Amino acid sequence: MIGDGEALPDGEVEGLTEQDLLELYRALVLLRTYDERSVVYHSQGRIGTYAIFWGHEAMQAGAVLALEPEDWVFPSYRESAIGLLRGMPPETVLSWWRGHPAGWWDPRTYGVASIAVPIATHVPHAVGFAWGKRLRGESACAIAFFGDGATSEGAFHEGANFAAVMSAPVILLCNNNGWAISTPVSKQTKAEALVDKAVGYGMPGVRVDGGDVLAVYEATREAAVRARAGDGPTFIEAVTYRCAPHATADDPSAYIDAERVEAERQNECVGRFERYLRRLGLLGDELASQIAGEAKEALRAGIAAAESLPPPDPGLVTRNAYVE
Amino acid sequence: MIGDGEALPDGEVEGLTEQDLLELYRALVLLRTYDERSVVYHSQGRIGTYAIFWGHEAMQAGAVLALEPEDWVFPSYRESAIGLLRGMPPETVLSWWRGHPAGWWDPRTYGVASIAVPIATHVPHAVGFAWGKRLRGESACAIAFFGDGATSEGAFHEGANFAAVMSAPVILLCNNNGWAISTPVSKQTKAEALVDKAVGYGMPGVRVDGGDVLAVYEATREAAVRARAGDGPTFIEAVTYRCAPHATADDPSAYIDAERVEAERQNECVGRFERYLRRLGLLGDELASQIAGEAKEALRAGIAAAESLPPPDPGLVTRNAYVE
Amino acid sequence: MSSRTLVEAVNDALQVEMERDENVIVMGEDVGRAGGVFRATAGLLDRFGPDRCVDTPLAEAGILGTAVGLAMAGWRPVCEMQYESFSYPCLDQLICHVGRYHWRTNGAMDFPITVRMPTGGGVKAPELHEDSPEAYYVHTPGIKVAIPSNPADAKGLLAAAIRSPDPVVIMEPKVLYRSPRGEVPDGDHVVPLGKARIAREGDDVTLIAYGAMVAVAEQAAEELEASAEVIDIRSLKPLDEEALLASVGKTGRAVIVQEAPRVAGFGAEIAALLAEKAILDLRAPVLRVTGHDVPFPFWSLEDEYIPSAARVLEAVEQVLAY
Amino acid sequence: MSSRTLVEAVNDALQVEMERDENVIVMGEDVGRAGGVFRATAGLLDRFGPDRCVDTPLAEAGILGTAVGLAMAGWRPVCEMQYESFSYPCLDQLICHVGRYHWRTNGAMDFPITVRMPTGGGVKAPELHEDSPEAYYVHTPGIKVAIPSNPADAKGLLAAAIRSPDPVVIMEPKVLYRSPRGEVPDGDHVVPLGKARIAREGDDVTLIAYGAMVAVAEQAAEELEASAEVIDIRSLKPLDEEALLASVGKTGRAVIVQEAPRVAGFGAEIAALLAEKAILDLRAPVLRVTGHDVPFPFWSLEDEYIPSAARVLEAVEQVLAY
Ligand SMILES: Cc1ncc(C[n+]2csc(CCOP(=O)(O)OP(=O)(O)O)c2C)c(N)n1
Ligand SMILES: Cc1ncc(C[n+]2csc(CCOP(=O)(O)OP(=O)(O)O)c2C)c(N)n1
Ligand SMILES: [Mg+2]
């Protein structure tokens, strides 16, 4: 398992400049800020039900920043704000959660596909996209984010198998956060690790500490190199833990282990990377609060922009099903 | 890999009496006769399109005879005549291929589920049945037969995963005959062997020579012991080769390797076991022709019975969709 | 009698039926420890144990597919699909096997499988949490379909489904899950499949609806000058043709209200029935007030999509003009 | 013009469209080396290579799901489902994504995906090789559906589908694959979606059919004393309402012929259309001659199940009695 949940420092990643490291940090903070603000906005009734990703920021940022701009990202609802790492304005994502059509976007603008709500059904999309790019002789690859529960779906299986058979340049990133709503991964599979599934598809599998942004970055970068070299897909199991409710509508008290949650929160990924950067001397209080401020401001502006949007055109309910 | 395609004798199986061995032989001959006669009946227009299983008899008979009468068999169209090993009269199966409702049966009569036409969709049925029997504290287990191509379907994946998670006493028998109609297994999966898929489900996997009836018997018996002991499912990959067209409607000349087919036909499973029994001195010309004669007679009587059935009641087209 | 919400009535039905028949087994995603995302299965795990209230892996086709096998082993599975839109992966099992297996055994073997799911919009949820896919189920041979509009029927129809030897799909309007409350008979309570309910009597026009649209039709009837009869179909398949024909025979006018997309929706079957068997009674066109042939919108627009009393009234005015 | 069978016409359309647009990619089970189990894709592999004529793994949801991604990468996938009944596993992708993705991008991105499959009975095949599931597809927002009744339309409608920026499902009546032959325009030939065809002109009654049922309706019209107009719908969605209303406006009587199970089948939509927009023209009940609400039977009984000219005539006599 690349990365190390216990010991620090997490170790260096070859070729990463100090700027790169700070960029990773900015991404983590932006995602964390988006998530924490969203929970507040929800409690204020300013957005609808929201799927919290607190603690999954390293898994998301580490993977996306390891890719090229030409590469496409296929998120699940759990990675709803991942477009922010591709320049998508927060108001777009906030609008999605506000049930406003301004929450739709053109995937080509950011290289980010629409948020997939039905579990695992976007895996074949990422595979088809990657396969299609390869057929065109282009070097773009794709990454699909999905959860531990998603591995039980036929759509995951068929997509993964197509990926291997077509040697599609795709990265299947499974965020194993231990839970599918109230269902623990132990009731989802009897496999010792989800990464074991890679064997059955004849593709390489890697298991990483999803709380270690550098470990995720490295694993993803290696998978992307393989993909571009024509060596096909890689299955990455990023081990994280869901420290928050499944979504704002969910009350996990009935099933979650509070102590485990507490422990995991202590070791949460953003603070962990922050401490690392401070030890390296790359981050001080000033820069840290500046980065935090930028993120807060982005969200403040984002919710303001989302809330100042005119109500959607009622005519939309009869439009856009067809081009012609 | 249990069993050995080259060397003979195939080696003994502990606890198998001479009677057991001859019973296996009778089963092989009955299936072979059914299959060869069916191809003739089809050419004579006496049955419709027919899915040939020539060369798969050892895989079918070895597995079914290793089970108890209480255990249920879930066949695909490729195992259409497997009910014969449970006392189903040939006319029932022949009627199925004649498109006559007399081809339907009550699964409880023989412990044989209906023939599954949609690939892999019966895998979850076998799993649910086995799980359900276990819940009742009964010792029955189930076996599902499916092909190499079926492993690409979501239904296989979801069924296999349920089997492991519910530790259902079920045997997943994959008949890897190298082809899904015109699609070679190399285009079906990138896994080195289909048995590798077992790892991803956290269940034991076994790879056997599907042309070696004793190897299949032994692997199945061990899987059944595990199942009854509460140790859950087993994935068995039985390696065979499709020496015949996919079905009477198929012309494989466009895609098949004729030499390979010839070689496989030389080593076909019934003759191979017959030579083994002769070497053991258990089978002589007289007994062999007696067994062959019984099988031929069973088919002759079967087709006669099927053909003498009155035409189906037209009223059936509006009945039996609902109990009430 | 107890005053219950619709989801409480569903839970009551499950409690009663599981108590009544030890072969009833409830299975689905998060139905156990969590008691279901809408709490429809709350308390079942503690009361009946993990063998009879099963948290399954996340695989709808696997849920329904294993339910077929469980039925073969003598169980009466009640499968929960977490949301109607997540029932789509199980359509294959439903069409190929659940609706065909009894027939496939020449009627010898029964498959008493119940599939229940929340359905419809009005709850301000993200995409694919507010569809109304009943037409897919109704069109499938071997499947029965019922959609309650109130707590008492929710309990009674689910009980009928669980006791039925045939596969039944019960679609529960999620917008009605928590309100309004209604009086629900305690203990045994069965509403037979195939019987419509006259929600309101009237003489000038018949409003035909089911599920959440019944309240919309009733509101329209309330606001209407003329006298409208409101029929709550309840059981889409089998359908209570007599009730529909009797009412339209009386009123000579019909407006059908359906939340689902219009084309080839269930409302079309009702209109077709009237065009065949009530043609001489009809004094006006049969109008359908429906959702649009466009995916259910982002929820800020859902009230524009879901048929409203105003849209129903418009249609009623039109048919009354004849 | 060349005389071709329907399946040859399908093949011709694929050859022409793949030649015309290098973004067209054909994919499915056994479409390559074997040229498809019905030979619809014969010759494509040799002519266009393995990148554009792809033998896929045996997974229908995977085929349609990867097609969505291929479309995102700029391809125009033409997916073959080997038989209509094996398209059921892809309903989930079809409903959740294929029909919704263009809408989901606010109309920014197109998903020019064609799904083609053989459909219907009459070929004496085993179970689940003879269904008529068009209603599932027609009811799904974002999807267009066409069903040809002859070789020329089979080519033209498929060409229109492949060139359409919208997802289109083409269902090819397999009973017509090899006969009768018909004159098919060579090269470019497009039959626009949304236009019905008057297969036969008449004044007393309108017979409305599509696919293999058109010939049945024509035969009935042939045997009829009275003068029957036969309309071949061709494009179920979008539907040519004008053509239907014009004909029924003229004849005042309509009989709809559909092979699929009756309840909530596509014929109900046609009847509903007439009940809404032709009510004043209708002089008789709108009758549907359909398959039964029972699975398609074992093939020795298929002629009892599939609507026959005799059953159509019975219905016509009934409506003419008014
Ligand atoms: C096909 C489908 N079935 C059910 C659901 C309802 N649902 C939403 S999230 C969820 C759990 C998903 O768990 P996992 O895959 O581990 O992802 P996570 O939520 O943990 O990120 C379920 C069952 C769905 N969205 N899609
Ligand atoms: C869901 C589904 N898709 C497609 C088909 C058509 N079909 C029938 S047999 C077959 C190939 C099956 O190959 P395999 O699983 O290896 O079994 P085999 O025929 O070799 O025994 C296909 C594609 C089907 N019956 N069901
Ligand atoms: Mg999870």
Ligand SMILES: [Mg+2]
């Ligand atoms: Mg095979």
